[in-house]
Structure formats: structure tokens, C-alpha cells
Amino acid sequence: MxxxxxxxxxxxxxxxxxxxxxxxxxxxxxxxxxxxxxxxxxxxxxxxxxxxxxxxxxxxxxxxxxxxxxxxxxxxxxxxxxxxxxxxxxxxxxxxxxxxxxxxxxxxxxxxxxxxxxxxxxxxxxxxxxxxxxxxxDYNFVDNFIKIKKFNAAVKNLTIYTENKDKDGNYNNIYIKKNTGEDNFQITYAKKGIFKINNGNTVLELYDGENINLNKGNLTNFSFSKSEFNLSIFSSDTILYPKxxxxxxxxxxxxxxxxxxxxxxxxxxxxxxxxxxxxxxxxxxxxxxxxxxxxxxxxxxxxxxxxxxxxxxxxxxxxxxxxxxxxxxxxxxxxxxxxxxxxxxxxxxxxxxxxxxxxxxxxxxxxxxxxxxxxxxxxx
Known part of the structure; x- marks a missing residue:
């Protein structure tokens, strides 16, 4: 019992x-x-x-x-x-x-x-x-990298901004800043851009823009009618080592x-x-x-x-x-x-x-x- x-x-x-x-x-x-x-x-x-x-x-x-x-x-x-x-x-x-x-x-x-x-x-x-x-x-939803009228820095050493996105998926007035080292950076501006897959890599295809580079105090710039920006080489701010x-x-x-x-x-x-x-x-x-x-x-x-x-x-x-x-x-x-x-x-x-x-x-x-x-x- x-x-x-x-x-x-x-x-x-x-x-x-x-x-x-x-x-x-x-x-x-x-x-x-x-x-x-x-x-x-x-x-x-x-x-x-x-x-x-x-x-x-x-x-x-x-x-x-x-x-x-x-x-x-x-x-x-x-x-x-x-x-x-x-x-x-x-x-x-x-x-x-x-x-x-x-x-x-x-x-x-x-x-x-x-x-x-x-x-x-x-x-x-x-x-x-x-x-x-x-x-x-991998970054399967790369469109999420870009937020309309917001500076997105989810990807390490990379900041992206765009003014708007049209119904065809084109981003207008894109601003990209890539940090390439201490006090070194690359700024890219383009009137239009769209995500595409090129040889298995996700790229942001840019049109009618300008690229500005600062390297060791030297400033250079050039204009382009079409350019590709490869996003697959970047990583997010996720910690790379176990806590x-x-x-x-x-x-x-x-x-x-x-x-x-x-x-x-x-x-x-x-x-x-x-x-x-x-x-x-x-x-x-x-x-x-x-x-x-x-x-x-x-x-x-x-x-x-x-x-x-x-x-x-x-x-x-x-x-x-x-x-x-x-x-x-x-x-x-x-x-x-x-x-x-x-x-x-x-x-x-x-x-x-x-x-x-x-x-x-x-x-x-x-x-x-x-x-x-x-x-x-x-x-x-």
C-alpha cells in the first residue's frame, strides 16, 4: 500500500x-x-x-x-x-x-x-x-541586406543604403561603403542596382555610378556604367569563434x-x-x-x-x-x-x-x- x-x-x-x-x-x-x-x-x-x-x-x-x-x-x-x-x-x-x-x-x-x-x-x-x-x-535572402531608407550594417565591414525599390526589383540611388582596412574604405554610388546570380555567386549589379577609394591617404575615383559587387565574400557580424x-x-x-x-x-x-x-x-x-x-x-x-x-x-x-x-x-x-x-x-x-x-x-x-x-x- x-x-x-x-x-x-x-x-x-x-x-x-x-x-x-x-x-x-x-x-x-x-x-x-x-x-x-x-x-x-x-x-x-x-x-x-x-x-x-x-x-x-x-x-x-x-x-x-x-x-x-x-x-x-x-x-x-x-x-x-x-x-x-x-x-x-x-x-x-x-x-x-x-x-x-x-x-x-x-x-x-x-x-x-x-x-x-x-x-x-x-x-x-x-x-x-x-x-x-x-x-x-549562406545568405540565401540577399534582398534582406538592403532596407529602404535605412543604413544596413548586418554584414561585417559593409554598409548599404538605398532610397527606394521599384516594382521590377530595381534599387534606386544605392550607397555602399566597404571598409578595406584601418582608415581605408571604398564608397560606391549607383543610380540603379539589382541582385543577380553569377557563376553561383550572389552579386549586386550596379548601373551608372561612381567608385571612390581611400587607400593609405590616397584618394582615387572612377565612374562606371555597369559594375558587379560580389556579396558572397563578406560575412555577417556573427561571432566566428565559440563563446x-x-x-x-x-x-x-x-x-x-x-x-x-x-x-x-x-x-x-x-x-x-x-x-x-x-x-x-x-x-x-x-x-x-x-x-x-x-x-x-x-x-x-x-x-x-x-x-x-x-x-x-x-x-x-x-x-x-x-x-x-x-x-x-x-x-x-x-x-x-x-x-x-x-x-x-x-x-x-x-x-x-x-x-x-x-x-x-x-x-x-x-x-x-x-x-x-x-x-x-x-x-x-
Whole structure:
């Protein structure tokens, strides 16, 4: 009978948890996916690139929402069971409260490892893959490079402006500035232009214009009746190398060990493999590791916090207030877990304290349960 009760309670918690997690993540994903439309609108990428990029952002959203959805779900279900007098069934069938706590603490550790897997492996991989798709994609919708009466600088070292576009697809009064080096540039003006495919490359065919070049202080110019401007040789402002949060966890650990080992003199090899593995970026690397490992440590803490609701009966006058206080403390812990990252740095003592905070809170809560359930005086 006890197994049936545990199975029913766990099923209710996880169904509510999955619904909360997925629904909230989908809403946030849809909002972010709208912002990602810039990949198509301003950079001229293919819609398949946009779709893949948007879908690969979903694991990151799930990992961010998971702690809150977990705490909210378990707190809600426990309170609902208490309000419907269903928790009494557990106690009447001889379920020991401390065993009840131990069981769900074990469940929280399973979720902890799932969250570690998400933050340490799945999210970095999907983030790196999504950026790689953008970095290696072509500009299939080149018309999006040009915005009517707007200076478009989506392409690196290139700014394009046009006055209007007629019904035949011709752009009128086109201005193009291409940066060719430090204090060097090329300015092209044409009365008309149109996109065409020439030998597999996308070119902007220009008519009746003038080209001005500034090279090492020397200014030259020439006029043309027809000219081709090849856009395929340019890249967008998308970062060409993986960011810190896109590297594998093992690479970040290796980088920290390499940077903190004073006996290592030549660090060029690891820099070639792990971009941004530099002393000036050490703080960011440590913060990223804390984000992946330390924040999931709050999941067992949140579980113990939600289980505080089994201590007090709904018959007590202050039960509703106690439930609100528990929820506010849990929400504060979630905010604390994110805010604590701002204090992570090169100080070992400070980092150790931040790392131990969720562990110490969990130990305190667990011993509080032991005190309440095993050493409770008969008068209470």
C-alpha cells in the first residue's frame, strides 16, 4: 500500500512539474523565437537556419526554468494534498515522515543529475551547434541586406543604403561603403542596382555610378556604367569563434587548470583549441562553471524547503501564511542562486563559500526535519 501511495503522489508531482516546465518554456521560447527573426530579416539567412537556431535554444530555456518549475510544482501538489486531507492517508498507513522526506530527497538528487547533464553537456553543445549553423550558413535572402531608407550594417565591414525599390526589383540611388582596412574604405554610388546570380555567386549589379577609394591617404575615383559587387565574400557580424558558454565543461576545467598552473609557460596550444582561454577571461570561465554545477545544487534544497509543508497541518491558523512564506523563501533562493554568480571570481575562499551555501542550507533543513519528527515531545 505504501508503494501505491508513493507512486500516486510522485506521479501527481511529476505530471504537474512537466506541464509547468514545458508550458512555461514554450511561452518563453516563442517570445525569443520572434527576436531571432533578425537572422532572416536583417542578415538574409535561410528560414531553415532560423528554425534550427530557434529550436536549439530550447534546451537552454528548459534548464533555466527547471528549478522554479520544480519548486512550484512540488510545493503546489503538497499543499493541495494537505488541503484535501490526502496526506493523512500516508500517516494513517504508517508512512514515517522522515522516510517520506528521504524518499523525495532521493528524487531531488535524480533531478539534480538531470539538471547537471542539461547545463554541463546538452546546453553547451546545442548553443555551439546553433552558432555553428549561423556561422557556416549562406545568405540565401540577399534582398534582406538592403532596407529602404535605412543604413544596413548586418554584414561585417559593409554598409548599404538605398532610397527606394521599384516594382521590377530595381534599387534606386544605392550607397555602399566597404571598409578595406584601418582608415581605408571604398564608397560606391549607383543610380540603379539589382541582385543577380553569377557563376553561383550572389552579386549586386550596379548601373551608372561612381567608385571612390581611400587607400593609405590616397584618394582615387572612377565612374562606371555597369559594375558587379560580389556579396558572397563578406560575412555577417556573427561571432566566428565559440563563446565561453559554448565550450564543453571538460574544456573549461582544462583551461582553468592550465591558467592557474604557474609551471605552464606555453599556453598557445590550449588557446588554439579553446578560444578565450586567457587569464583576462578567467573570471568568466569560473562563472560559467558555477552556472553549470553550483545552481543545480539548489534543487535538493528546494525539495527540502517544499517538504516543510508536511510539518504543519492545515488546521493551524497560520498555515496559509506559512505556505506563502515557504514559497517566498524558495523564490528568494532561486534568485540568490543566480545573483551569487556576480560574486564569483578568483578568490578561492569566496568561491568555496558560494559553492557551499546550498549544501549548508540543505544540511540545516534535513537536521531540522530529524529534530521535528524524531525528537518531538509528546505535548506537541
Amino acid at each position: 505504501k508503494k501505491i501511495l508513493y507512486r500516486k503522489f510522485l506521479a501527481d508531482c511529476f505530471v504537474f512539474f512537466i506541464i509547468s516546465l514545458v508550458s512555461t518554456s514554450v511561452i518563453i521560447w516563442i517570445i525569443q523565437a520572434v527576436n531571432y527573426l533578425d537572422i532572416v530579416i536583417y542578415e538574409g539567412r535561410d528560414y531553415s537556419v532560423y528554425l534550427n537556431y530557434a529550436l536549439l535554444s530550447f534546451p537552454k530555456i528548459v534548464s533555466k526554468i527547471l528549478p522554479f518549475a520544480f519548486f512550484f510544482s512540488f510545493t503546489t501538489v503538497i499543499a493541495r494534498y494537505e488541503l484535501k486531507n490526502e496526506l493523512i492517508i500516508f500517516w494513517n498507513f504508517g508512512v514515517n515522515k522522515i522516510n517520506f522526506v528521504n524518499f523525495f530527497l532521493f528524487v531531488s538528487f535524480i533531478l539534480f543529475f538531470i539538471q547537471i547533464f542539461l547545463t554541463s553537456f546538452v546546453v553547451p553543445s546545442t548553443q555551439n551547434l546553433s552558432k555553428s549553423i549561423v556561422r557556416t550558413s 565561453t558558454q559554448e565550450h564543453k565543461t571538460s574544456d573549461l576545467v582544462e583551461c582553468i587548470l592550465n591558467l592557474t598552473d604557474k609551471s605552464v609557460k606555453d599556453r598557445n596550444k590550449i588557446r588554439d583549441r579553446i578560444h578565450n582561454c586567457e587569464t583576462k577571461n578567467l573570471d568568466n570561465i569560473i562563472v560559467e562553471l558555477f552556472k553549470r554545477i553550483n545552481i543545480p545544487l539548489y534543487i535538493p534544497t528546494l525539495m527540502l524547503l517544499s517538504l516543510l509543508l508536511i510539518i504543519y497541518s492545515k488546521e493551524k491558523i497560520n498555515y496559509s501564511r506559512f505556505r506563502i512564506i515557504v514559497f517566498l523563501i524558495g523564490f528568494s533562493l532561486i534568485v540568490l542562486s543566480e545573483a551569487s554568480l556576480r560574486f564569483v571570481g578568483n578568490s578561492f575562499i569566496k568561491n568555496l563559500f558560494i559553492f557551499l551555501v546550498p549544501i549548508l542550507i540543505s544540511i540545516f533543513l534535513y537536521f531540522y526535519f530529524i529534530y521535528k519528527f524524531n525528537f518531538k515531545s509528546p505535548s506537541k
